[in-house]
Amino acid sequence: MIERLSGFSLFNTTKAPIVNHSELASAKILVIDDRPLSRMTVVDLLKPEGYEVLESDGDAQTFESVIKTQPDLVLLDVMLTEVDGLALCQQIKQDIRTQDIPIVLMTVADRREYRLKAREAGADELLTKPIDRLELSTRVKTLITQKQLNEGLNQTEQVLFTIAKVVESRSSQRGGSCARVVSLVEAFGEYLKLASEAINDLVFAAHLHDIGTIAIPDAVMLKTGELTPDERELIRKHVLIGESICKPLRNRKGVLPIIRNHHEKWDGTGYPDGLSGEQIPYLAQIFQIIDIYDALTSDRPHKKAYSPKEALAIIGEETEKGWRNPQLVAEFTQFIGILEATTNLEATTNS
Numbered sequence: 496m497i498e499r500l501s502g503f504s505l506f507n508t509t510k511a512p513i514v515n516h517s518e519l520a521s522a523k524i525l526v527i528d529d530r531p532l533s534r535m536t537v538v539d540l541l542k543p544e545g546y547e548v549l550e551s552d553g554d555a556q557t558f559e560s561v562i563k564t565q566p567d568l569v570l571l572d573v574m575l576t577e578v579d580g581l582a583l584c585q586q587i588k589q590d591i592r593t594q595d596i597p598i599v600l601m602t603v604a605d606r607r608e609y610r611l612k613a614r615e616a617g618a619d620e621l622l623t624k625p626i627d628r629l630e631l632s633t634r635v636k637t638l639i640t641q642k643q644l645n646e647g648l649n650q651t652e653q654v655l656f657t658i659a660k661v662v663e664s665r666s667s668q669r670g671g672s673c674a675r676v677v678s679l680v681e682a683f684g685e686y687l688k689l690a691s692e693a694i695n696d697l698v699f700a701a702h703l704h705d706i707g708t709i710a711i712p713d714a715v716m717l718k719t720g721e722l723t724p725d726e727r728e729l730i731r732k733h734v735l736i737g738e739s740i741c742k743p744l745r746n747r748k749g750v751l752p753i754i755r756n757h758h759e760k761w762d763g764t765g766y767p768d769g770l771s772g773e774q775i776p777y778l779a780q781i782f783q784i785i786d787i788y789d790a791l792t793s794d795r796p797h798k799k800a801y802s803p804k805e806a807l808a809i810i811g812e813e814t815e816k817g818w819r820n821p822q823l824v825a826e827f828t829q830f831i832g833i834l835e836a837t838t839n840l841e842a843t844t845n846s
């Protein structure tokens with residue numbers, strides 16, 4: 496049984512980087528759960544965000560309903576009475592008509608075995624009940640944005656994004672995340688009142704900036720010990736390789752300087768061109784600060800994530816050394832302060 500609920504818009508609609516936020520708000524989400532109360536809880540969390548929410552109790556016809564309704568995202572309970580949630584997930588992911596629909600599995604126990612099974616079944620995310628509103632909201636937004644972004648890409652872009660995804664999965668154990676960087680560049684771009692074209696270039700760069708590392712062997716990319724001068728030189732080449740890989744992006748020329756110059760330093764000691772000050776393309780300066788901030792605030796095998804305050808202090812020290820644009824770092828610090836205050840306020844309100 497599928498029931499339709501209407502929603503209303505909540506997302507910011509001032510800027511439209513690639514995915515129009517009003518399109519995001521009108522996205523269709525199918526919630527599959529055989530327990531009405533548990534289903535209603537999720538529906539109540541999603542409705543205020545403006546999504547069109549469909550409900551299903553997970554009967555034998557559910558897969559047919561997914562084909563027919565083509566939702567933008569499926570929230571699926573693992574423990575259904577009539578069908579096996581994991582098997583249904585797998586079925587959706589294996590059918591050409593439904594395989595691009597992101598699936599978030601819901602489970603009561605956060606056990607490693609569930610995480611492995613969810614991954615095997617092709618699920619994009621696994622959330623533990625009781626569902627946290629902020630976590631749900633963030634995951635849903637990221638997955639729907641990603642789906643709409645993929646739908647809007649041309650063939651060349653599709654290929655490049657696929658390669659970039661492979662590159663990201665290889666280096667993901669080093670920390671950082673494309674999805675987080677995308678959210679940050681969108682939000683900081685809006686904070687700086689950049690044109691939506693510029694924000695789009697930053698979003699593309701978030702996906703593609705390190706695509707050139709594909710040409711660097713694992714032995715060097717994943718090395719945990721100190722790099723030799725030759726290995727360091729090899730890694731530095733990723734910006735030039737990345738730029739040449741992305742040259743076919745005819746309508747997205749603004750991305751190339753970000754890819755090429757995201758490791759320059761304000762005092763001219765960066766690479767590949769040794770540019771200094773305002774010679775460094777502005778979007779590359781913005782992107783670099785976000786990329787560093789994301790790396791610092793992410794867990795890595797050899798270090799725990801720094802808090803936002805600690806990460807800003809490290810970026811501040813680097814600015815004192817002359818590596819970053821002081822004006823831009825001041826704006827970024829202010830922006831993170833506002834972001835943190837908003838997040839804390841939302842968490843307090845919902846706790």
Ligand SMILES: [Fe+2]
Nearest residue numbers: 704705757758
């Ligand atoms: Fe890089």
